[in-house]
Amino acid sequence: xxxxxxxxxxxxxxxxxxxxxxxxxxxxxxxxxxxxxxxxxxxxxxxxxxxxxxxxxxxxxxxxxxxxxxxxxxxxxxxxxxxxxxxxxxxxxxxxxxxxxxxxxxxxxxxxxxxxxxxxxxxxxxxxxxxxxxxxxxxxxxxxxxxxxxxxxxxxxxxxxxxxxxxxxxxxxxxxxxxxxxxxxxxxxxxxxxxxxxxxxxxxxxxxxxxxxxxxxxxxxxxxxxxxxxxxxxxxxxxxxxxxxxxxxxxxxxxxxxxxxxxxxxxxxxxxxxxxxxxxxxxxxxxxxxxxxxxxxxxxxxxxxxxxxxxxxxxxxxxxx
Amino acid sequence: xxxxxxxxxxxxxxxxxxxxxxxxxxxxxxxxxxxxxxxxxxxxxxxxxxxxxxxxxxxxxxxxxxxxxxxxxxxxxxxxxxxxxxxxxxxxxxxxxxxxxxxxxxxxxxxxxxxxxxxxxxxxxxxxxxxxxxxxxxxxxxxxxxxxxxxxxxxxxxxxxxxxxxxxxxxxxxx
Numbered sequence: 001x002x003x004x005x006x007x008x009x010x011x012x013x014x015x016x017x018x019x020x021x022x023x024x025x026x027x028x029x030x031x032x033x034x035x036x037x038x039x040x041x042x043x044x045x046x047x048x049x050x051x052x053x054x055x056x057x058x059x060x061x062x063x064x065x066x067x068x069x070x071x072x073x074x075x076x077x078x079x080x081x082x083x084x085x086x087x088x089x090x091x092x093x094x095x096x097x098x099x100x101x102x103x104x105x106x107x108x109x110x111x112x113x114x115x116x117x118x119x120x121x122x123x124x125x126x127x128x129x130x131x132x133x134x135x136x137x138x139x140x141x142x143x144x145x146x147x148x149x150x151x152x153x154x155x156x157x158x159x160x161x162x163x164x165x166x167x168x169x170x171x172x173x174x175x176x177x178x179x180x181x182x183x184x185x186x187x188x189x190x191x192x193x194x195x196x197x198x199x200x201x202x203x204x205x206x207x208x209x210x211x212x213x214x215x216x217x218x219x220x221x222x223x224x225x226x227x228x229x230x231x232x233x234x235x236x237x238x239x240x241x242x243x244x245x246x247x248x249x250x251x252x253x254x255x256x257x258x259x260x261x262x263x264x265x266x267x268x269x270x271x272x273x274x275x276x277x278x279x280x281x282x283x284x285x286x287x288x289x290x291x292x293x294x295x296x297x298x299x300x301x302x303x304x305x306x307x308x309x310x311x312x313x314x315x316x317x318x319x320x321x
Numbered sequence: 322x323x324x325x326x327x328x329x330x331x332x333x334x335x336x337x338x339x340x341x342x343x344x345x346x347x348x349x350x351x352x353x354x355x356x357x358x359x360x361x362x363x364x365x366x367x368x369x370x371x372x373x374x375x376x377x378x379x380x381x382x383x384x385x386x387x388x389x390x391x392x393x394x395x396x397x398x399x400x401x402x403x404x405x406x407x408x409x410x411x412x413x414x415x416x417x418x419x420x421x422x423x424x425x426x427x428x429x430x431x432x433x434x435x436x437x438x439x440x441x442x443x444x445x446x447x448x449x450x451x452x453x454x455x456x457x458x459x460x461x462x463x464x465x466x467x468x469x470x471x472x473x474x475x476x477x478x479x480x481x482x483x484x485x486x487x488x489x490x491x492x493x494x495x496x
Contacts, residue, residue, distance in 0.1 A: 111447075121382070125389055129393050
C-alpha cells in the first residue's frame with residue numbers, strides 16, 4: 001500500500017514536471033520553428049541556440065505589473081486564467097504515456113478528456129466577460145460558440161475508435177492498436193479530430209477568439225503579468241494534450257519498434273504533432289468567423305456522422321460473420 | 322467513499338443555495354457549474370462513472386455555457402441587480418421554504434429509517450446504460466430525439482432572415 005502510494009506520487013510529480021517544462025520549452029521551440037519556416041533566425045542571442053529566451057520570457061512575465069481593470073469583475077477575472085490551466089492539466093490524468101505510466105487509468109478515459117476540454121471553454125468566456133472590455137467580450141462570444149460547436153465533432157470523431165475497441169479506456173485502446181494503428185481504418189475520424197482539436201485549443205488558423213489583428217488579443221486583452229502567462233502556458237499545454245490524444249487514439253500511443261523504450265516512442269510521436277501544430281500556424285491564414293462555423297456544421301458534422309455510421313456498419317458486419 | 326459522497330453532496334446543496342441567492346447572474350451560473358460538478362462527484366461515488374462524465378460534458382460543459390452566452394449578450398447593469406433585489410423579498414421565500422422543508426423531512430426519514438447500505442450500489446458501466454436505453458427505454462430515446470428535432474426546426478425558423486447586405490464582404494447568396 002505504502003509503495004503504491006509513493007509510486008503514484010512519483011508518477012504525478014514526474015508528469016507535472018515534464019508537462020510544465022514542455023510547455024515552457026515550447027515557447028522557444030515555436031519561435032525557432034516559425035523562424036525556420038519563414039526564413040528568419042528567430043531568438044538566437046541568449047544562451048545556446050537562444051534557449052534562455054524561455055528564462056527571459058518567464059522572468060519578464062513574473063515581473064510585469066499585474067493589473068486588474070477597475071471596472072472588471074475581480075473574482076471572476078482572477079479565476080478565469082486558473083480554470084484553463086486546471087482543466088488542461090486534469091485532461092492529462094487519463095493519458096497513458098507508457099505501460100504503467102498513467103496517473104489514473106479510468107474506464108471512462110475518453111469521456112473524462114472530453115469533459116475537461118469542454119470545461120476549458122469557461123476560461124475564455126469568463127475571462128472575456130470579466131474584463132469588461134468590448135473586444136474581450138466579442139472574443140469570448142466567438143470562443144464560446146467555436147468551442148461548443150467543435151466539441152461536438154470532436155466527440156463524434158472519437159466514437160469511431162470507441163466502436164472499434166468497445167471501450168472508453170485509453171490503455172485498452174492503445175493495446176488494441178498492436179496490429180494496426182487506428183489512423184488507417186479511422187482516417188476520416190483522425191482528420192476531423194485533429195481539426196476539432198486545433199479549434200478547441202484556439203490555435204491558428206482557428207485563433208478567432210483572440211485574433212490580434214481585429215480584436216487586439218480578444219478574450220485576454222486586459223490580462224497582464226502571470227495571469228496572461230497562465231493563458232499562454234495553458235495554450236501550449238492544450239496543444240500538447242491534443243497531440244497526446246491524437247497519438248494515443250490514432251497512432252498507437254507508446255507502441256513502436258523495440259529498439260527504443262515505449263516512453264520515447266510516445267514522446268517522438270507527440271513532438272511530431274506539436275510540430276504540425278506550429279507548421280499550421282506558420283502556413284495557414286485565419287478564416288472568417290462565419291466561415292469557421294459553416295465549415296464546422298455543414299462539412300465536419302455530416303462527415304463525422306457518416307464516419308460513425310460506416311464504422312458501425314462494418315463492425316456489425318464483422319460481428320455477424 | 323462515504324465521506325466523499327457526503328462532502329460532494331454538501332457542496333452541491335450549498336452551491337445550489339448560492340445559485341438562488343446570488344444577485345449577479347454570472348456568479349449564480351458559476352455556482353450552478355460548481356453544483357453540477359459536485360453532483361457529478363456524487364454520481365461517481367454512487368458507482369455511475371458514465372453518468373458522472375455525461376453530467377459534466379452535457380450540463381456543465383454545454384448547457385451552462387450556452388446560458389452564459391445568452392446572459393453576456395443581455396448586458397446586465399447595476400440597475401438589473403437592484404430589480405432582482407426587489408423581486409427577492411423575504412415574503413416570497415415562505416412558499417418554497419415550506420415545500421422544501423417537507424422534502425427535507427422526508428429525506429431525513431429515509432436516511433434514518435433505512436440501513437446506510439442504500440446509497441452504496443454496484444457500478445453501472447457505460448454498456449449497461451446503453452443496453453437499457455436502446456432496449457426497454459427505446460421509445461423514450463426516440464421521443465426525446467423528436468423533441469430535439471422540433472427544437473432545431475423551431476430555432477431555424479426563428480433565426481431565418483431575408484437577404485440583407487450589410488457590407489460587400491458579408492453579402493450572402495441565399496438565406
